[in-house]
Amino acid sequence: MGKHNDQPDGKRRQFIGGTILAAGAATVAPGILLTVAQATGESQGVSSDVRYGMLIDTDKCVADCTACVDACDKENGLDLQQKPKGQSDDDWNAQRPQWVRKVQLKDRQTGDITDLPMMCQHCEFPPCVDVCPTGASFRRADGIVMVDRHTCIGCRYCMMACPYKARSFIHQNVVNQLVAAPRGKGCVESCNFCVHRIDAGKMTTACQDACAKEGHQAIVFGDLKNPESEIASILREKNSRQIRADLELNTGVRYTDL
Amino acid sequence: MLSSTGIRRFAGVLMAGAFTFLTTGVLGDSAVTPGSKAAGMEACVAPTAEMRRNHMDYLKHDRIKTVRKGIRDIRNSLADCVDCHAAKNGSGGYAQIDSEGQFCDKCHNYMAVDLACFQCHRKTPGEEKLSQSALDGGNVDHRLGLLRDKDAPAALAADELVQLQAIVQED
Amino acid sequence: MKKMHFSELWCSSPRYWGGLSFLAFLVLLGLGAFYHMEHNGHWVTGMSNHLVWGLPHVFAIFMIVAASGALNVASIGSVFGGPMYKPLGRFSGLLAIGLLAGGLMVLVLDLGRPDRLIVAMTNFNMKSIFTWNILLYTGFFAIVGIYIWTMIDRKATQYYTVAGYVAFFWRLVLTTGTGSIFGFLVAREAYDAAIMAPMFIIMSFSFGLAFFIITLISAYWWAGRTLGEVRLARLKHLLGVFVGAVLYFSFVYHLTNLYMTQHHGVERFILLEGGIYTVMFWLGHVVVGSVIPLFLIYSPAFATSRFAIGTASVLVLLGGFLQLYVIVIGGQAYPMNIFPGKEVIASSFLDGSIVQYTPTPAEGLLGIAGMAVAVTMVAIGARMLKVFPDSLEDPAEVEHA
Numbered sequence: 001m002g003k004h005n006d007q008p009d010g011k012r013r014q015f016i017g018g019t020i021l022a023a024g025a026a027t028v029a030p031g032i033l034l035t036v037a038q039a040t041g042e043s044q045g046v047s048s049d050v051r052y053g054m055l056i057d058t059d060k061c062v063a064d065c066t067a068c069v070d071a072c073d074k075e076n077g078l079d080l081q082q083k084p085k086g087q088s089d090d091d092w093n094a095q096r097p098q099w100v101r102k103v104q105l106k107d108r109q110t111g112d113i114t115d116l117p118m119m120c121q122h123c124e125f126p127p128c129v130d131v132c133p134t135g136a137s138f139r140r141a142d143g144i145v146m147v148d149r150h151t152c153i154g155c156r157y158c159m160m161a162c163p164y165k166a167r168s169f170i171h172q173n174v175v176n177q178l179v180a181a182p183r184g185k186g187c188v189e190s191c192n193f194c195v196h197r198i199d200a201g202k203m204t205t206a207c208q209d210a211c212a213k214e215g216h217q218a219i220v221f222g223d224l225k226n227p228e229s230e231i232a233s234i235l236r237e238k239n240s241r242q243i244r245a246d247l248e249l250n251t252g253v254r255y256t257d258l
Numbered sequence: 259m260l261s262s263t264g265i266r267r268f269a270g271v272l273m274a275g276a277f278t279f280l281t282t283g284v285l286g287d288s289a290v291t292p293g294s295k296a297a298g299m300e301a302c303v304a305p306t307a308e309m310r311r312n313h314m315d316y317l318k319h320d321r322i323k324t325v326r327k328g329i330r331d332i333r334n335s336l337a338d339c340v341d342c343h344a345a346k347n348g349s350g351g352y353a354q355i356d357s358e359g360q361f362c363d364k365c366h367n368y369m370a371v372d373l374a375c376f377q378c379h380r381k382t383p384g385e386e387k388l389s390q391s392a393l394d395g396g397n398v399d400h401r402l403g404l405l406r407d408k409d410a411p412a413a414l415a416a417d418e419l420v421q422l423q424a425i426v427q428e429d
Numbered sequence: 430m431k432k433m434h435f436s437e438l439w440c441s442s443p444r445y446w447g448g449l450s451f452l453a454f455l456v457l458l459g460l461g462a463f464y465h466m467e468h469n470g471h472w473v474t475g476m477s478n479h480l481v482w483g484l485p486h487v488f489a490i491f492m493i494v495a496a497s498g499a500l501n502v503a504s505i506g507s508v509f510g511g512p513m514y515k516p517l518g519r520f521s522g523l524l525a526i527g528l529l530a531g532g533l534m535v536l537v538l539d540l541g542r543p544d545r546l547i548v549a550m551t552n553f554n555m556k557s558i559f560t561w562n563i564l565l566y567t568g569f570f571a572i573v574g575i576y577i578w579t580m581i582d583r584k585a586t587q588y589y590t591v592a593g594y595v596a597f598f599w600r601l602v603l604t605t606g607t608g609s610i611f612g613f614l615v616a617r618e619a620y621d622a623a624i625m626a627p628m629f630i631i632m633s634f635s636f637g638l639a640f641f642i643i644t645l646i647s648a649y650w651w652a653g654r655t656l657g658e659v660r661l662a663r664l665k666h667l668l669g670v671f672v673g674a675v676l677y678f679s680f681v682y683h684l685t686n687l688y689m690t691q692h693h694g695v696e697r698f699i700l701l702e703g704g705i706y707t708v709m710f711w712l713g714h715v716v717v718g719s720v721i722p723l724f725l726i727y728s729p730a731f732a733t734s735r736f737a738i739g740t741a742s743v744l745v746l747l748g749g750f751l752q753l754y755v756i757v758i759g760g761q762a763y764p765m766n767i768f769p770g771k772e773v774i775a776s777s778f779l780d781g782s783i784v785q786y787t788p789t790p791a792e793g794l795l796g797i798a799g800m801a802v803a804v805t806m807v808a809i810g811a812r813m814l815k816v817f818p819d820s821l822e823d824p825a826e827v828e829h830a
Contacts, residue, residue, distance in 0.1 A: 045327035069777075084472050094477035094779065104775040105768050113774070118767075131613060133559035134552040140328060148325045149378060150318075153549050154541015157559050159481045163616030164767055165778065168478050169541060172470035177380045179337050184378030185470045186541030199328045243767065247615060374544070 051143035052193055053122065053224040053252035054205070055231050055240060060218035061115040063104060068117050068219065071210030072100045075194060077178035084172050097168035099191040100207055114258060117207065117219070120145055120166040120191040121243060122252030128158035128167065137188075143224075143252050146192040154186040163244050166190050193221065224252065289364045293345035296361075302342075303333050310365075317375075336375060341383045354381035433516045435581070435815035440652045445812070448651075452805045459798015462791035463538045471541065475787045479779050480761050484788040485539040487754050488796030491636065492532030492803060493566075493607055494629060494753075495746075497600040498637020500525040500573065502664075503580075504600070507593030513663055517645070519816040522577040524641055524807055525600075529569060531803030535796055558609050565603045572596050581815055604633045611756070618695045619760030624685060628678040632749060635671035639745040642668065644807060646739055648817060657823030658733050665738050669726040672745055676719040679752070691766065698763045698783075699755060706759035709751040718748010758786055 073079040076099065083092040100119040106112070122145045128137045129145065136152035139145045147158075147167075159167045167190040174184045180196040183189055194205040208219040222231035240254040290296045302309045304316070313334070320332040343361040347353040356362045356376040366373055466473055476483040503522050506515035537543055553560045576596045579589040608629030611620040642664050649656040683700065686692040699706055722741040731737035762784045764773075773781025811817060 045323075045329055084469075087472060090785075091472070091477070093777070094479055094784070095472055097478070098778050101776060101778040101780075103768075103773060103778070103780055105771040106774050108770055108772055114771070118776075118778070118780070127613075127615065129554075129556075131557050131559060132554055133557045133563060134548055135554035136552075138326065140326070142328070146325075150321060150325065151545070151548050151552055152542065153545045155559065156481045156541070157557075157610075159478070160614050160617070160761075163765070165479070165765060165780070169471065169481070171472035171474075171477075174378070177378065179340075179380045179384040182378040182380065186467075187378075188541070195328065196330075199330045244616070244769070246769075 046140050046142040046144075046199075048141040048143075049225065050223045051124075051225045051252065052198065053143065053222065053231060053254065054193070054208075055220045055234055055254050055256065056116055057218045057220075057256045058114050058116045059257040060216050061117065062214075062216055062218075063113075063115045065214060065216065066102055067210040067214045067216075068207035069098070069100055069102060071206040072119075072191070075197075075206035076181040077176070077183065080176040080178070081170075081172070081174050081183075095169075095171045097170060097189060099166075099168065099189070116255060116258065118164065118166070118243075119207075119253065121164050121249070122191075122193065124250035124252070126249065127161040127163065131157045131161040133157065140195075142198075144193050144195055144198070145190075145252075146195060147188055147190065149183070149187040149189065152187040154188065156188060158188055163247055163249070289361060291343065291345040291359075291361045291364075293347075294343050294361065296342040297345075299342070303338070336379050340380065344382050352382035356381055433818045434820075435516075435519065435818050437813060437815055438648060438652050438811040438817050444651065445808075449805065449808060452801045452808070455801035456798050456805065458794045459538075459796075459801065462794035462798070463543075465791050466539070466795070467543060474789050474792050476792075477784070477786075479784040480758065480786040482757055482761065483786065484754075484758075484792040485535050485795050487750065487757050488799055489532045489536040489539070490607065490757065491750055491753050492528045492535070492799055494604060494633045495636035495640050495749075496525045496528035496532060496633075497569075497604045497607075498633035498635065499528055499641050500596060500600050501634055501637055502641055503576065504593065504597040507590060508597045513660055516818045516821065517641075519577055519580045519814075520645065520648075520811070521641060522573045522580070522596075523810045523814070523816050524644055524803075525637070526570060526573055527803040527806035527810070528637075528640065529566060530806055531799040531801075533566060534802055535799035538795060558606060558613050562603075562606045562610065565599070565606050569599060569603055572599050577814075577816070601630065604630045607633075611760075617760060617765060618686075618692050619699070619756070619763060621692075622682060622685060624678065624682050628675075628682055631671065631674045631678050632752070635668065635675045635745060636749045638664065638668050638671055639742040639749070642742045643739060643746075644804075646735065648811060649821070652817070654817070655820045655822050657821050659823040660821055661735065661738060662733070665726055665741070668742065668745065669723060672719055672722050672726070675749075675752075676715070679714065691769070694766070695760070695763045699759055703759055703762070706755050706762065709759070710755045713751030714748050714755065716748075717744050718752060719745075722748070762786060 078097050078099065081097065083089075083096070087095075100117050103116055103118045105114045105116070107114070122139075122143055124139075124143070126137070126139055126145045129139055131137075133155060134151045134153055136148045136150075137145070137158045138148060154169065156169055159165075159169060167188050169188050170183060170185050172185060177183055197205065203222070205219070205221050208221045211217060211219045220231045220234060222229040224232060224235070226232060234256075235254065238256050240256045241258045242249070242251045242254060243258075296302070304312075309316075316334040317336060317339075320334040321336070323329040323332050324335070339362075340355050344352045344355045345360060353360050354376070356373055358367070362373060362376070365371075474483060500521055502514050502520075503518035503525075505511045506518040506521075537546060540546070549563065553563075555561075572592070572595055575588075576592040579585040579592045605626045608626035612623070612625045614620045642661075645664075646656065646661075648654075683696060686696045699710055701707060703710075722744045725731055725737045725741040725744075728737075764779075764781045764783060767780060776782075
């Protein structure tokens with residue numbers, strides 16, 4: 001990982017190959033290739049001129065602080081979902097949704113301790129999108145990887161495929177939601193960079209705001225493709241890493257001092 | 259349980275003709291519920307007759323725009339439907355829009371249409387819609403729906419109270 | 430060769446209907462379990478965000494894999510020209526369809542939103558191996574249906590060979606596809622092996638044939654028809670070869686994993702320290718599912734024992750099921766290596782720790798119902814169609830077979 005911002009050049013790596021994709025394009029139901037094709041046509045639609053990403057400075061991330069997690073839960077109404085009656089705490093902990101989680105790591109070599117928030121890494125080549133049978137898992141033109149919960153059938157193949165365990169399945173009826181974040185039983189969901197805020201023109205995510213409010217400022221969100229953006233300039237100055245860079249997924253979330 | 263939209267669709271087409279007749283006959287002039295914002299307004303997002311007939315297609319068409327392309331100011335926003343059509347209940351809050359006798363249930367109940375939408379979508383007007391606030395140019399997200407409405411009584415449902423407290427704490 | 434005569438499978442009514450009502454009861458239980466799971470949501474199962482695919486998936490994959498193998502007998506009859514197997518082709522096709530239907534039913538009923546099945550059938554992401562599997566399964570029904578038809582209807586016999594080849598090819602692709610479902614999970618170490626797809630093919634041969642032998646013996650016993658020793662011995666020896674091959678592949682799979690340093694952890698987990706998974710692997714897959722059946726098959730003491738053949742087949746299925754359990758569930762229970770070179774000290778999301786999974790009865794009932802659906806389809810199909818030869822007495826001159 002050098003000090004560079006290895007951004008996509010539009011060439012899509014393919015798992016199965018061009019032929020299949022071409023055959024697929026001909027037979028595929030409308031809506032699936034839409035995302036790829038519709039980058040710029042619509043006046044207000046999201047555009048592939050931007051790619052949203054996040055940079056996390058693990059040095060600034062503080063152990064036992066869960067401000068980002070709490071903010072995410074509140075922003076997306078995850079905290080409105082409660083433990084089903086009669087369920088054990090262990091089961092609930094294994095089943096409750098977590099879009100972002102705090103992880104503490106120790107380097108096996110140096111013994112260094114690192115704290116970081118872990119969430120959907122918004123890959124350029126997301127395995128979840130590749131495996132989704134209905135095309136519900138998709139990557140928006142602006143690089144946000146998310147689930148269209150109108151076509152998700154709840155097969156959970158994406159959860160099996162995700163190298164970051166970033167996705168959660170809703171295991172129960174949800175009775176209370178926020179207007180901005182519909183969610184309900186039987187679908188898979190994950191961090192979507194607070195897409196409702198982004199679309200509304202607000203250029204921060206809830207976790208970032210919360211982290212800044214705590215005074216840590218470990219999270220920077222922004223447009224990776226815009227050289228003027230804060231995130232792009234930090235990426236130029238500092239060494240950053242992708243988690244599981246060996247998989248060559250070109251993640252949109254990067255970590256410094258990892 | 260394994261509902262087939264195709265079959266429902268077909269039944270719907272059959273009933274569409276009978277339906278225009280029924281709405282005027284059985285349900286009275288309007289399905290709009292008293293106590294909702296819509297009750298005091300002139301028109302829906304499209305001509306009423308058109309809405310009656312085509313709202314499902316509009317909704318399903320527009321939601322692709324929002325989810326896939328990030329276009330938020332769609333004409334047929336489900337959150338907007340709820341905003342206008344949810345009725346106040348006696349205790350100052352809102353009745354759930356899909357509960358018995360409420361707007362989205364009235365005709366559906368009659369036609370045996372089982373809406374899945376509100377398994378995920380909020381059934382009452384909630385915080386101010388963000389796209390709205392963005393269009394107005396301000397970042398007034400997380401304002402409560404009730405406070406927005408000047409002539410509405412300042413009463414809160416339990417969950418709204420929780421939200422309000424959260425906001426107050428934040429500020 | 431003497432002309433074979435086929436007829437519908439008749440047996441005394443109480444026996445037939447008694448059997449069917451028992452199956453119907455199992456199916457009803459399974460539907461109850463399905464309702465329970467869908468009504469409440471998956472929190473009533475042992476599955477979680479960490480153990481994503483559970484017991485229903487083991488059942489489903491087991492049956493789908495076996496389905497393609499069950500067609501093996503027909504393929505040998507038509508593609509490899511084995512006259513001893515040819516009369517068994519129709520039943521082989523029927524069993525394959527039944528097993529596939531049962532497996533798919535379990536898979537579908539476990540979806541988070543089974544009400545959206547129509548979405549799955551109308552929105553395809555052609556890059557997904559899952560989508561390819563949906564197409565492969567659908568095609569399988571059609572092709573095997575036609576194949577059976579070319580075997581039964583005299584007017585269609587000219588297409589028999591073509592249909593046989595297509596079916597043979599299709600089923601190999603289908604099993605490869607099922608195996609690839611796991612092969613595509615690059616991030617999960619247990620599944621990241623090229624050998625996965627061929628291993629699934631050989632597993633399908635073994636499980637499918639075991640199913641075939643059991644159902645064949647029971648059908649002929651049920652209807653009081655004759656089943657020759659030599660023919661059974663043939664099937665038995667074939668099963669022996671397949672069981673040996675599965676064991677061999679399993680060996681190679683773990684050996685290659687042991688060569689890759691980053692896979693040592695998961696290997697140690699499965700082979701040594703995995704508790705229940707280790708027991709299932711050694712006792713279930715190796716001893717019960719392979720060694721004992723091989724002994725029953727090849728020991729001269731049981732040369733003609735029908736009981737031994739039946740037992741061996743049942744054990745093969747049991748061991749195969751446990752083998753899949755270890756692959757599917759054991760492979761998920763072991764933590765994914767998200768942060769290479771780092772040790773996870775704390776995480777609210779069970780990063781770096783072994784996941785516990787206890788299936789609930791509902792999951793098991795759903796799986797068993799899938800099996801019952803398969804058998805029911807076979808029982809009804811055999812009664813309505815001419816799939817079984819009146820007699821499977823050994824032919825006079827066996828040498829040419």
